[in-house]
Amino acid sequence: MSSPPKEAVGITVKKSEDFSEWYTQVVLKAGLADYAPVKGFIVLRPYGYAIWESIRDLLDRRFKETGHQNGFLPVLIPESLLSKEEDHFAGFTPEVFWVTKAGDNDIGEKLALRPTSETLAYSIFAKWISSYRDLPLKINFWNSALRAEIKATKPFVRTSEFLWQEGHTVHATAEEAEQEVMTILGIYRQLIEEYLAVPAVGGFKSDKEKFVGANYTTTLEGMMADGKALQMGTSHHLGQNFSKPFEIKYVGKDTKEHFAWQTSWGVSWRLIGALIMVHGDDKGLIIPPKVAPIQVVVVPIHKDKDAALVKGRAAEITQELNQAGIRAHVDDRDEYTSGWKFNEWEMKGVPLRVNIGARDIEKDGVEFVRRDSREKVQHDRAKLVEVANNLLESIQKSLYERAKAMLDGFMSKPTTYEELKATMDGRGGFATAGWCSAQECELKIKEETGADIRVMPFDQAGMPKKCVYCGQPAKKLALFGRAY
CATH class of the missing domain: 3.30.110.30 (C-terminal domain of ProRS)
Known part of the structure; x- marks a missing residue:
């Protein structure tokens, strides 16, 4: 049983010495994403998509709990529609991809590939809203956006197409819109700090940095391990800056016509980039347990004569963890050594590993290995689920505390x-x-x-x-x- 040379699959640079190259190697070698044939675009691989699914599912649940519904918008926006809010769209003009042909035929009016959906959504909202009874309207879209990032591209952080959610709401009063802005920012903070274990600084953007067309923008800013900031999520109070050009009006209880008040807000898969840059180490990824696709990987360690016994126990352990609600996976591949598996799962950032061998079975015990500290802990087999849950909780807390210490050190x-x-x-x-x-x-x-x-x-x-x-x-x- 032979394994590929470690140098071919492991991370070959130190995070502290070449941060950019380290980051790229983690993205590619941990199996999160790969480069697409077109510059600035990436292919999201199943492991990377699974992390995005964790983020998406957490947010989706919170949005629905707070009265939001999901919808769908097409990707093409006619140029004439964009001109209705010229100042807003001017902020995106250098980044816009344009469609000008269908096959070999010119299509007439240029169509923009969606850089963001305000103009498209609000032209539709104007048709849906006529009375105060239609408000508030709170819709979220899970989609992709396209912005021509040609010069400084970085997987997850700056790409020409990215997965995100963009929420758009319409309200009867400015105060309701203000409350919405802060509600969403609170949901983002909970995701970023409690689940991704990344501390963030909340506040306002300056007028220069705010979203074009907003009265004001609130933001959550994180600090990466190389001393650069990353905008983690934003929530915008749009005032009546879009409702007036798009004529989003309602008849109030006073029987008079009023322009509505609006918000928009979003986070993207750059949160995965933040997770990598903040928590990763020279071995690769470290994924916080709450968003890890695999929370515990079980690795059977055996010689040929013990294979059936050890693999059977590893399968039992995996099943017990899964039944307890812990996302567990058994790596029972025969074509790789246990040492090679250890390195691979460390690179993939699985928070906790369970080693099980013939000696452990004799003692009716298991060995836990933490990804964050690489500490090994022996425990009784009977306490498997209890210990696993405690260790996962400890790892989650430890990652946040470590990231908070890093942030404080950069202040x-x-x-x-x-x-x-x-x-x-x-x-x-x-x-x-x-x-x-x-x-x-x-x-x-x-x-x-x-x-x-x-x-x-x-x-x-x-x-x-x-x-x-x-x-x-x-x-x-x-x-x-x-x-x-």
Whole structure:
């Protein structure tokens, strides 16, 4: 029984030495995705799709619990429809793919491949809404979006087509829309922190960084292991900026006609990219147990004479774990050594491994191996489910605490602009500083350091007295950082 050389399948660079290459190797070698024939596009493999299914199912349940329904939208949007909200669409124009032919024939009006669905959805909503009785309208779409990312592509993080959900709601009042924005941001925070084990900073985007066409944008920003920020999810208050051009109106209880108030919000598969970058190590992926497609992998270790006995016990253990609601898988392949299997499942990031051999059966015990710490723990066979659940809970908690410590380590408080520049040129991370709210200062900082205002935290406590750039009185506490 021979195995492929370890060098051919394992991660060959250290995360701390070549982060970009490490990330690419994890995506490809852990079997999450592969490159498509067209630049900027990727093929999602079953293991990667299974992680997306975990994220999708969690969100879908929460959306339905809060009164949202799923719908479907076509991918093509006529150019004339886009011109109804020119300012909004202008923000996407450089990234749009256009369809101009059907076979060899020109189709006349150009059709855009959906970069986002506001204009399409709202032209339809205007037909559905006429009375206050039709409100609120709360619809979510699970689909893909297409944006021409040709220069700086990165699997899951920046691709020309990506899976996401985009929610669109219509309300009778501004206050209802505001409540919706924060409800959704809370659902996102729960997913990101409690399930993906990634701490996030919540707050507002600056006017420069907000969604085009929104009154304001709320965001959750995460910090990756290389000191770059990643926008994890956004929820936008659109005000009446779309309802007026698209004539989304309703007759209220007062028998008068009113323009509606709207929100939109979304997260994408870049959350998988965040999971990889935050939790992975030099061995490969580490997937938080709550979203892991396989939570426990059972590996039988045997010689030929013990094969039937050990494989039988491994199958029993796997069945018992699955019946207890733990996602377990037995790797009973004969063509690979147990050591090769250990390396493969470590690379795939399965949170917990159970080793079972003839000696373990004699002692009526099992050996657990944690993926996060690689710690080995021996326990009685009778306590299999109890110990597995406790260890999975401990791993989930440990991953969050480790990620929180990393985030805290990337937080700095420069008191001068020189310190801010030095931070960005050094470790990166979030630079917490005062901002006068002038876009001129924001643009200068971006031009000179590459750092954006990633988020203005909801909690503005401890705001410095002066703007870090111009020295004028500060009006906002802002987190600056370079980002993906």
